[in-house]
Amino acid sequence: MSKVGGMEGNHILLDNPPLKEAYRFLRKGLAGKMLVFFIADCEVSYRGRARSYLSRGERLIVIKPDGSLLIHRDKGYEPVNWQPPDTVISTRLTDNHLLVKSVRKSVNEVVEIHIFDLKVLGCYRLKDIGTFTMYGREEDMKKAIEMFPSLIEEGFKVLRTERKVRPGFIDVFGVDSQGRLTVVELKSGTSSMDAVLQLKKYVDSLKKELGVTEIRGILASPRITKRGLQLLKTLKLEYKPLSPAKCLKYLERKKGLKL
Template sequence: MRLVIADCSVDYEGRLRAHLPAARRLLVVKADGSVLVHSDGGSYKPLNWMSPPARLHVAPPAPELAAEGVVETWTVQATKSDDRLVIQVFAVHEDVSHELGADPGLVKDGVEADLQRLLAEQLELLGPGHTLVRREYPTAIGPVDILARAADGATVAVELKRRGDIDGVEQLTRYLELLNRDPLLAPVRGVYAAQLIRPQARVLAEDRGITCVTLDYDAMRGVDDSASRLF
């Protein structure tokens, strides 16, 4: 990763146009080809950027730009479109590079994979008599998180999310339409399970006959101390 603090102006050219007048900024050049332009504000969000895949070309400025004080022209060209980021550098105050190596990635507590594993072990949360058919049940449009059998023998397809939005309801609806074409599975009922289900998603799910289940992740892990609660 390369970090450059420079006085620069920035122009984005492509599907839209944007201009940042000359100011002191942080330029972040990553190994994946992305280039980000930051100010000393705005939290984590860059002022402008080019996503990978992209190529960075650094060249001397055109004579008319050199006359204005530009010392380098950075052109960041997207490889899959005509979009490009043009950075005119007037002065470089810091320029450091670090080899960060391979990143192991963010490990989250309570991600969907954990919820899936715990719910597969605690299917009674869906109602008594449920049994597991398979986790990650394959379909032509992607795997269903959990496929189960209810006590009455009906097939149950479960879509799991940490936060349940409308998109998850739409996803489960597509799974149900496909699964109900299989005479060995039909009729298939849907369950939308999440730690938090947004009101709009709940209304849409219930309108489509999908059951909503709110999951208590701490209780599922066995770390919920109900004796210490005030309420």
């Protein structure tokens, strides 16, 4: 049984197609820069930064017009095999199976799908000019602190954000009410020892660069791990509880609108 829908160029939908028919329309979909998906009984091999082999079974496979490839089993957020955008997809039909190959040349990586049977094949051109907006990331915390420096502490003033130091950028650089230079490292989620070491790195770099012996280091985030806090205290750094949610409330108040 092979039922077919929408063959007039807009989209393609094949129910349980024979390999040969699937091959024909798969090529059509790929050539037409459509979003292609299919459920296939297949084997998958990957070679590149690492190697992997997935033995035979049914999976959902998605190929996007930009060359990204996703192979999903029936569990989990992550694809079992994949390629990021900018791969070249090629196909080949032999007697008993269909090969789909995705090659990324920038970093030599190859995914090969050996297909023995297809349950369904769909090709669509997504009409999507929608806009995507996200709130509550580190960037929003930064904006809020620029507008409301007291979110860090009373008397705090921002000198600048994204200040360059040797190894990267300081999230927020300012002075406290006593006039002491202060480095603020922001995290939108839980801070762990990594974040503490990062702050330490920035404080030390800046001391060296400016030839100053005293610079305060403040880590601002909604939560910090126990070990992170321990390390922080050992290194004479400070912690300020601050959540993206609280920052957003301040931003909304300023703009007078709900996000």
